[in-house]
Amino acid sequence: MSAVGHPWRRRLHVSAVAFFGLLMAAPFYWMIINSFKSSREVVAYPPTWWPIEWHFENIEAALGFLDPSAIVNSVIFTAIITIAQLTLVVMTGFALAKMHFFGRGPLLTLFVLTMFVPGQVALIPTFILIRNLNWIDTFMGLCIPIIAQTSFGVFIFRQFYVSMPNEILDAAKIDGAHWGQIFVRIVLPLSGPPIAAYTAVTVLTAWNMYAWPLIATTERDMRVLPLALAGLGQSFSQTPPNIAMMAVLLSTLPIIVFFIFCQRYFINGLGGAIKE
Amino acid sequence: MSKTDTAEPGTAAIPRIAARRRNNGRTDSPFWAALFVGPNVVLFTLFMIVPILWGLGLSVFDWNLIGEPRFVGLQNYADILRDARALNSVWKTVYLVFLGVVPTVVLSFMIAVLINTTFPGYTVFRTMYLLPIVISLVASAVLWRFIYDPRVGPIAQLLSAFGVSGPNWLQDTTWAMPALSLVIVWLRLPLGVILYLAALQQINPQLLEAAEIDGAGPWAKLRHVIWPNVMPVTLLVLVLTLRGIIFDSFDIAFVMTKGGPLNSTDILAVYIYDLAFAQLRLGYASALSTVLFVIVTILALIFNPPRRRPTNGDPV
Numbered sequence: 001m002s003a004v005g006h007p008w009r010r011r012l013h014v015s016a017v018a019f020f021g022l023l024m025a026a027p028f029y030w031m032i033i034n035s036f037k038s039s040r041e042v043v044a045y046p047p048t049w050w051p052i053e054w055h056f057e058n059i060e061a062a063l064g065f066l067d068p069s070a071i072v073n074s075v076i077f078t079a080i081i082t083i084a085q086l087t088l089v090v091m092t093g094f095a096l097a098k099m100h101f102f103g104r105g106p107l108l109t110l111f112v113l114t115m116f117v118p119g120q121v122a123l124i125p126t127f128i129l130i131r132n133l134n135w136i137d138t139f140m141g142l143c144i145p146i147i148a149q150t151s152f153g154v155f156i157f158r159q160f161y162v163s164m165p166n167e168i169l170d171a172a173k174i175d176g177a178h179w180g181q182i183f184v185r186i187v188l189p190l191s192g193p194p195i196a197a198y199t200a201v202t203v204l205t206a207w208n209m210y211a212w213p214l215i216a217t218t219e220r221d222m223r224v225l226p227l228a229l230a231g232l233g234q235s236f237s238q239t240p241p242n243i244a245m246m247a248v249l250l251s252t253l254p255i256i257v258f259f260i261f262c263q264r265y266f267i268n269g270l271g272g273a274i275k276e
Numbered sequence: 277m278s279k280t281d282t283a284e285p286g287t288a289a290i291p292r293i294a295a296r297r298r299n300n301g302r303t304d305s306p307f308w309a310a311l312f313v314g315p316n317v318v319l320f321t322l323f324m325i326v327p328i329l330w331g332l333g334l335s336v337f338d339w340n341l342i343g344e345p346r347f348v349g350l351q352n353y354a355d356i357l358r359d360a361r362a363l364n365s366v367w368k369t370v371y372l373v374f375l376g377v378v379p380t381v382v383l384s385f386m387i388a389v390l391i392n393t394t395f396p397g398y399t400v401f402r403t404m405y406l407l408p409i410v411i412s413l414v415a416s417a418v419l420w421r422f423i424y425d426p427r428v429g430p431i432a433q434l435l436s437a438f439g440v441s442g443p444n445w446l447q448d449t450t451w452a453m454p455a456l457s458l459v460i461v462w463l464r465l466p467l468g469v470i471l472y473l474a475a476l477q478q479i480n481p482q483l484l485e486a487a488e489i490d491g492a493g494p495w496a497k498l499r500h501v502i503w504p505n506v507m508p509v510t511l512l513v514l515v516l517t518l519r520g521i522i523f524d525s526f527d528i529a530f531v532m533t534k535g536g537p538l539n540s541t542d543i544l545a546v547y548i549y550d551l552a553f554a555q556l557r558l559g560y561a562s563a564l565s566t567v568l569f570v571i572v573t574i575l576a577l578i579f580n581p582p583r584r585r586p587t588n589g590d591p592v
Binding site for chain 1: 305306308309311312313315316317319320322323324325326327328330331332334341387390391393395398401402403404405406407408409410411412413414415416417418419420422423425427428429430433462465470473474519522523526527530531544545548549552553558561562565566568569572573576
């Protein structure tokens with residue numbers, strides 16, 4: 001809190017920051033060291049806090065359990081959802097903020113109201129719908145219902161565009177630009193920060209999604225990563241814990257790297273939600 | 277909009293402005309609005325609105341996915357009151373929400389105050405606090421099952437160093453739910469910390485200086501200056517955490533305990549899944565989903581009564 005004060009108080013503060021930070025990160029530490037232990041060491045009592053030997057061959061074994069198709073599926077699933085949903089929410093958010101059209105108010109209310117309807121309410125009918133469309137075990141069935149969850153994004157972008165000065169758009173309109181040109185040439189270039197933030201959050205959500213893929217897929221080669229992982233969690237007797245930990249590490253690693261590089265956007269994006 | 281119309285009209289632009297005014301009175305060309313909003317509205321209607329209404333409708337039917345749906349009126353809702361497992365899962369859901377929401381709010385505030393500073397190497401530590409935001413619910417469930425292991429897990433090991441023999445966390449009817457909520461708190465803390473950090477950085481430093489001049493110690497500043505100033509964010513964190521726990525708890529509970537032991541973590545989301553996709557009692561499951569919806573709404577109103585305007589620009 002206070003940057004000034006006695007040196008020892010400062011030191012205490014820094015130590016507290018470090019201590020609790022390490023505590024928050026401790027589960028990650030446990031995951032990493034155990035993913036490199038041998039199958040014997042990982043279940044040895046008492047547990048070791050540092051691997052005696054580093055077993056890099058666990059990587060290969062874990063990839064075998066995760067199976068490559070789950071990784072590929074997760075990448076496709078995440079990419080489709082992020083791109084499609086982003087496109088929809090940016091355009092809708094902009095229109096709700098700046099265009100005048102019939103039904104604008106009720107439409108906005110509809111998006112806001114559905115934001116707090118728990119997924120479970122729509123889950124069963126969505127499943128029936130997908131099943132009747134014969135979309136079970138297809139990417140259509142996996143992605144479309146998730147893409148349609150736009151209420152949160154629409155609201156975020158609508159708020160962003162409401163605070164965008166009209167003067168910028170008016171100037172373009174005076175020059176005879178239509179909405180399409182205004183949107184592509186003026187609005188999008190100014191939308192970098194919220195787009196980055198929303199992309200970051202959506203990638204994270206999609207990559208980690210479990211409940212819907214669990215319901216919408218039955219075949220092994222349509223699985224996404226969390227489904228493959230969940231199988232490992234059920235019993236450590238079938239999968240040795242070191243391999244399970246390595247699988248968790250491998251599936252989380254891309255997103256950790258992504259986060260470390262995009263941390264700024266997360267923090268600005270999420271924190272920016274309360275500024276204004 | 278009208279301000280600029282008169283502010284700097286170049287003479288040549290005047291006719292165009294007049295033309296635009298006519299065109300701009302109440303509505304824009306429906307073509308562009310339809311293009312911008314249409315695709316989303318179609319998808320949203322088909323895959324959100326229709327399923328929500330369908331779910332509500334389904335709750336007054338009896339249907340097993342194969343036969344003809346049979347209209348049963350409010351029978352499903354009456355059955356809930358006689359179903360011990362349903363009542364238990366309602367209670368477990370509320371219990372998990374309280375076990376999760378309160379510590380998340382308190383701890384994220386405290387952490388944000390703690391790390392609202394800077395020193396060499398600070399960003400490394402800040403990353404540590406925010407890291408749980410990246411890990412999926414399923415991955416963390418697998419990880420924490422191992423951490424909770426009563427024999428080789430680090431928690432058991434640390435406790436035994438103090439001569440305490442801990443319970444078998446996930447197999448103990450008393451401890452399973454707090455164990456799940458610890459995972460959820462750990463996962464939800466980063467978002468709270470980020471929001472509180474942003475709020476703390478907006479507090480006018482002069483306020484704190486003034487408090488200091490008036491002789492306020494660190495605690496008094498925290499209590500009388502900082503806490504009241506971040507109140508809107510507290511409400512935001514409360515509701516976002518509530519929403520997160522209701523939406524996410526399925527993954528955690530389903531992977532870590534499957535509702536057990538002895539239904540001690542059998543939250544509504546798990547029971548609904550079981551009813552709908554294992555027992556194929558779709559009507560009854562829909563009725564319970566509706567109950568869940570009502571509970572979320574009530575809890576959201578308890579945590580965030582609509583007495584003030586929503587915080588600036590925020591969804592809640």
